[in-house]
Amino acid sequence: MLLLRGEQIASEEQAELIKQSGFRHERTTRLASVFEGISHQSASLAAIEKDFVEHRDRATLIPRIKVLARDLVDVADNDPDAAFANIHLEFVRSYTVVHSFMAALVSSRLALARGLDRAQRITLVSAALTHDIGFLARRKGFDASGDLSAEQRANIKCHTGDGVQVLQDLGVDDRLWLDAVRDHHEYLDGSGYAGKKEGELSLAARILALADSYSAMLRPRPYRERVVARTALETLYVDELARYDGSLLEILIWDFGFYPPGSLLRLANREIAVAIRNSPGILDSPRVASLTDPHGRPLVRPFARDTRNPAFAIVDTLDPAMAARSAKQIGECWSLDFTAPSARK
Numbered sequence: 001m002l003l004l005r006g007e008q009i010a011s012e013e014q015a016e017l018i019k020q021s022g023f024r025h026e027r028t029t030r031l032a033s034v035f036e037g038i039s040h041q042s043a044s045l046a047a048i049e050k051d052f053v054e055h056r057d058r059a060t061l062i063p064r065i066k067v068l069a070r071d072l073v074d075v076a077d078n079d080p081d082a083a084f085a086n087i088h089l090e091f092v093r094s095y096t097v098v099h100s101f102m103a104a105l106v107s108s109r110l111a112l113a114r115g116l117d118r119a120q121r122i123t124l125v126s127a128a129l130t131h132d133i134g135f136l137a138r139r140k141g142f143d144a145s146g147d148l149s150a151e152q153r154a155n156i157k158c159h160t161g162d163g164v165q166v167l168q169d170l171g172v173d174d175r176l177w178l179d180a181v182r183d184h185h186e187y188l189d190g191s192g193y194a195g196k197k198e199g200e201l202s203l204a205a206r207i208l209a210l211a212d213s214y215s216a217m218l219r220p221r222p223y224r225e226r227v228v229a230r231t232a233l234e235t236l237y238v239d240e241l242a243r244y245d246g247s248l249l250e251i252l253i254w255d256f257g258f259y260p261p262g263s264l265l266r267l268a269n270r271e272i273a274v275a276i277r278n279s280p281g282i283l284d285s286p287r288v289a290s291l292t293d294p295h296g297r298p299l300v301r302p303f304a305r306d307t308r309n310p311a312f313a314i315v316d317t318l319d320p321a322m323a324a325r326s327a328k329q330i331g332e333c334w335s336l337d338f339t340a341p342s343a344r345k
């Protein structure tokens with residue numbers, strides 16, 4: 001049943017047990033691209049979220065989150081650009097699934113750069129995947145729009161403490177996980193929910209706070225518009241610098257750039273392109289693949305454009321939701337030769 005709901009097999013032992021029980025299925029996960037793999041993983045998180053909201057299979061929820069977090073760290077290390085692009089272009093799943101997943105990917109990258117070991121990163125990613133579980137606990141029905149009722153808005157500051165309580169009730173006792181969830185709305189200048197300051201906040205909490213803010217800005221809500229990545233970074237750096245760990249903000253800016261993977265862009269020659277990879281050391285000229293000709297007609301296959309060439313310079317950022325009709329071509333972009341992973345770590 002879990003496999004049919006999109007769960008992934010956690011280990012060789014588990015695969016053997018499933019085979020012995022008579023289940024037969026092609027092993028496609030190793031063959032699938034990272035881009036496709038992320039779709040399976042976000043489906044797993046959606047299934048976990050649904051089971052939590054509907055009070056099903058409670059004993060399995062945390063083990064499933066841990067398996068998902070481990071797989072997500074592996075995938076994000078293998079091809080972080082493909083992973084981020086997939087979730088940047090995801091418009092089917094609920095806000096909490098997309099937001100939590102994006103926060104988890106960003107947290108994993110920041111934690112890698114700050115030297116957290118693999119086990120710590122898996123725990124931090126588990127925290128990111130569940131950081132707003134306090135909202136879900138108070139939600140009476142499954143609200144795909146992600147909007148909040150008046151009562152939920154009034155109780156918004158309770159969701160961090162509620163989240164910790166829910167996680168403890170589900171069996172989580174890891175301090176890194178619980179502290180990060182409790183403090184993900186605390187900021188270095190003391191402007192957070194509980195007014196904690198720099199010396200009181202763990203590195204994991206500081207990473208999750210930044211990843212949460214950045215991820216929230218990139219996704220529209222019923223009560224506010226989406227902002228493009230460049231504006232989000234400028235807001236964080238210019239207006240909110242005192243709130244965040246400056247070294248983490250630097251990593252975020254240089255790792256994802258002004259046009260992170262999955263950004264939909266208009267080029268100077270009128271073609272529509274998708275950002276594939278950040279160019280190391282350059283914030284505003286990612287490697288891109290054109291999806292349409294200058295008249296907006298979809299291309300059979302995407303092809304590379306060098307945005308440092310003025311003829312193909314980026315002139316506008318478009319709503320990623322416009323990419324839905326080019327979904328097939330976009331999926332191919334991360335398996336083309338010119339998208340070979342860069343050497344950046």
Ligand SMILES: [Fe+2]
Nearest residue numbers: 131132184185
């Ligand atoms: Fe939150």
Ligand SMILES: [Fe+2]
Nearest residue numbers: 099131132212
């Ligand atoms: Fe959040």
